[in-house]
Amino acid sequence: MTTQTDPRTTILTILAEEAATHERLHTVALDQQAALLDNDPDTLLLLVREMAAMTERVERLEAERLAAVARLTGDPAGAVPLSALSPWFDETAGAALSGLRDALLGTLGRLRITNAENALLARRLMSVGDQSLRALAGSEPPVYTAAGATASPAVAVRAWSA
């Protein structure tokens, strides 16, 4: 027989963990920006992997939070917003919930701004890379086919939208 923790405690614990994870995610995003500015692909790839692992962790925490909300409210999807949970919390726990929610939203806001800047920067750098690759390909000596015609080296062009 397993003992189930009070869903209110679970929700507060998870929110604290999510806030800390997003703070860390924001730090990684700032590091990512520095790597983009330094044109340092090696560091950038390491940060991308770290960010991917952290998003998986956030998704797992969110699933646990939604389950706890479902247990607390009886809503099977747990789709009750944080602002609507106060009736299930006493005054002290409700204040803690409100504080955690505000802190999390603040971190999310900062993260979104940094993320948007990084997206713009990554797009610009990819565009620069494409132009430079074309210029470099043009400077390479021509490749001749068996029939004697020239075959330009192919330049892979990929577009990603952030």
Next chain:
Amino acid sequence: MALSVGLDTGVSALRAAQTIVDVAAHNIANADTEGYTRQEAALRAIPPVRTYVNGPGLVLNQIGRGVEVERVRRLRDGLIDVQYRDVRGLTDEYHARSNALQQIEVTLDEPSDQGLQALLGRFFNGLREVATAPESIAARSAALEQATNLAAGFNRAARLLTAQQTDLDRSLDVQVGEINARAEEVAALNAKIRIASVAGSPANDLLDRRDLLLDELAGLAGATFEAGPENSVNVLVGGRRLVDNVTVNALATQPDAGNNNLRQVIFASDSAPVTPLGGSLKGIVDSRDVSVAGVLADLDELASSLIAAVNTQHQVGYGLNDETGLTFFTGTGALDIAVDPSLRANPQRLAASAAAGEPGNSANARALAGVQYQPLLNGGTTTIDDGYRAMVAALGVSSRQAQSMEQSQDTLGRHLEVVRQSVSGVSIDEEMTNLVKGQHAYSAAARIITTVDEMLDTLVNRMMR
């Protein structure tokens, strides 16, 4: 994010991106330009806008404003430049020395049938033939023919060496002209670089051109360099400034009365002599004043000793017609040694006999042949044969040493050039690899940013509802 800040960020990123493309294109266009240094756009984040927003308390909110190009920098290692220029000075010095020594070796043509060693041997053997048949006009004529060949050999070698010395001397004017031309250009570039630096414009291509000239000045004059104000460089030759910021203290040449009126390199402003520390200038001066002059002096000593010893012995002997007191050789040294014309015209005058009225006496012919083994050189310690062999051997050793030094310095220089190229040179493959690597990383970053963005949208919606 406020709209205006977002636009600013976009515009700054676009400008930065354009600069990166321009720099890459410039690198590629100059991939084969001698002395070109690869450039790189150094980016920096524009300081963020700081605002305070109401949260649980007053929260400092920083909004990024994008990126700008701080400067376009040259990827160059100053330490390698210093090492390279030191080596370049030595390489060019030993190249000049090696060339001069090899030319001397060609002139002396040893060992060969026409070299002085062989001519000396044939001359003394000719006198021995006379000693075996003192009354033979044919033997006397043959001996005088060998003597004439020997004198001509000395004359030819001395003439060629003198011509070589004159060529080296003349080449100093060319050398000084080339040094001055580069010095003028360095001074002009110092001025342009200063103007560009003050205006905040990149002067990378001017710096490249100047670096190339400094490399050449190291090779030409063993020049050393010191950093001056406002990105200028001072050039020193023999420890004195040839270029002082934007001023040139030009070199010139003047006849040196203390050195046979050969040219002396001086600073034109005050006629102070230049003592180059290396480079082809030092190689040429040393070759002219030490290598060529040394061999010329040795040949002169050989010739004058031979003239004196043979004449002394010949003057005590008697010809077939009992004439005595005649000289065998005329002249004073290698350049003008010649067989006495009266002797050449009358072989019977060759004083083979040690006594008057004894045409069959060959004692003086034997004594003349014995000069070959008399210790006449180096204060009476070395024979003419040995002295000449020692001179040729020493020359060969010097020549091999100079070639070896030139090769080893050249190898070191090439190695440093490779190291320098690895830092400064443009490699199309490397640029391509870096770009492809960057594209992969940017694509991955763009994808994770999209993922995080979608996640954040979901989270905010859930929490704000």
